Amino acid sequence: MDLKTASKEIKNNNPAAIYVCYGNEKYRIREFIDFATSQLIEPEHKDFALAQYDLAETPLETVIEEAEEIPFMVPRKVMIVRDSSVLTAGKDTKIEHRIDSLLRYMEHPAEYSIIIFWVQGEKLDERKKIVKALKSSSACILPFQPMGADELLQWLIRHAKKLECECSTTAAEALVQSAGTGLGILAAEMDKLCLHAGKGGVITVEDVQHLVARSTEQNVFALVEQIAAVRLEQALTIFYDLLKQREEPIKIAALIARQFRIMLQVKELAGQNYSQQQMASQLSLHPYVVKLAGEQARKFDSQKLRSILAHLGRLDYQMKTGAIDKVLGLEMFLLRLGA
Known part of the structure; x- marks a missing residue:
């Protein structure tokens, strides 16, 4: 499943039980996780429905136990799990993880829990049994690799539209040439440009040249x-x-x-x-x-x-x-x- 399809399924309230997000585009991963939580959890349920874990500090079996536990006062819960060793070739932490607990959970995942693994690595370790099991299961594996040149420009134009501004392809190119390709920096600069242009405004190449400092x-x-x-x-x-x-x-x-x-x-x-x-x-x-x-x-x-x-x-x-x-x-x- 690709990112577009996964987002559409979430919007239609038909999410997967497990998502695995990896790659070096951390900004886009964060963007996807924010989108998923906003779609799957009502704002008033956030305190009880959203849980965050880091496998460098918490055993995997604790996360699975939480997923199997019926949610309190909310219909569904979302669990965001950071991982830098279980699904990657990263160094093992001092904590021992019982991988079998996740393997068993994958056979009968809870209907009321959604686990989103945020892998802190460019790629998954294909040699690991758990990675092979996830890929052959109904889990949604989402790679977040750098966008192509045209895709990056379109992403900037869409970001401007979200802020109710218009940005041409040439202005988007000027922004990338001034600020580089880091999405976090580009988003911040686009926010600044849209603030300057105002709602319904148009961002020009001249605006970029005057307002965006080159590295x-x-x-x-x-x-x-x-x-x-x-x-x-x-x-x-x-x-x-x-x-x-x-x-x-x-x-x-x-x-x-x-x-x-x-x-x-x-x-x-x-x-x-x-x-x-x-x-x-x-x-x-x-x-x-x-x-x-x-x-x-x-x-x-x-x-x-x-x-x-x-x-x-x-x-x-x-x-x-x-x-x-x-x-x-x-x-x-x-x-x-x-x-």
């Missing part, structure tokens, strides 16, 4: 973008702004090298017919980062990218050994690259 990483990305477009004056302006913010030149050089390295890796993988999602998985990057790096990489051939990385490697050594002034060294690099 160092995003500034470096913009700097490389200006270099790729042969806009040396704008690239130097961003560089000098970074220096005014007291960013260390060695760090700036390292981030520039990282961006060119990603561009080379994406270019080579694209040449092997890897999809955007496959490249993101292979390089442990967000798909949107891969998309933008691919667009930048088209402006360079592979040999040129290798040459730039070799130059940056020599520059890094010279800067760290004092063979060249750090600021001057970076300026010369940017001027040569722009030329």
Whole structure:
């Protein structure tokens, strides 16, 4: 079952007995859990119907006993269970868990209890008996992996609509380029933009540029973008702004090298017919980062990218050994690259 179907079933008051949420998109997991609890529990029942556990502190059998116990004064209860070792390859805690208690419960789950496992890990440990049993049962397994580039932009547009604002695709792209791909930060920035625009307002690219501060990483990305477009004056302006913010030149050089390295890796993988999602998985990057790096990489051939990385490697050594002034060294690099 996918996330869309699971959400629809919950909305229709037909939830699964057990949900297993895992992946590195913690914001979306939290969003799903909040949605599920708001749909399944009446606000006035929350004190008696919602329970939270952490398997680092509570034995699994205690959670199962609570699930089997008839709820007090409420028709249904939801149990949110954080786990970092039972369903993953994480280190075992000091607490011993009786896994058989969950295996038995899965055969006849209580109609009045819903267990939501929030797995603190990127993936489940497929070797474990309990994971295999959950996957072959009626439990709802939901992976929360990074969204694709287009999906991320649509998520931002939907988030703006929830706040009764309108956001175009170009404004959403500008926001990602300024704030990065972290959903928590993006949501907070979108809240700020919608507050500025007001209900029924429209968020523009100019609003994003004026109200959203770029991180160092995003500034470096913009700097490389200006270099790729042969806009040396704008690239130097961003560089000098970074220096005014007291960013260390060695760090700036390292981030520039990282961006060119990603561009080379994406270019080579694209040449092997890897999809955007496959490249993101292979390089442990967000798909949107891969998309933008691919667009930048088209402006360079592979040999040129290798040459730039070799130059940056020599520059890094010279800067760290004092063979060249750090600021001057970076300026010369940017001027040569722009030329």
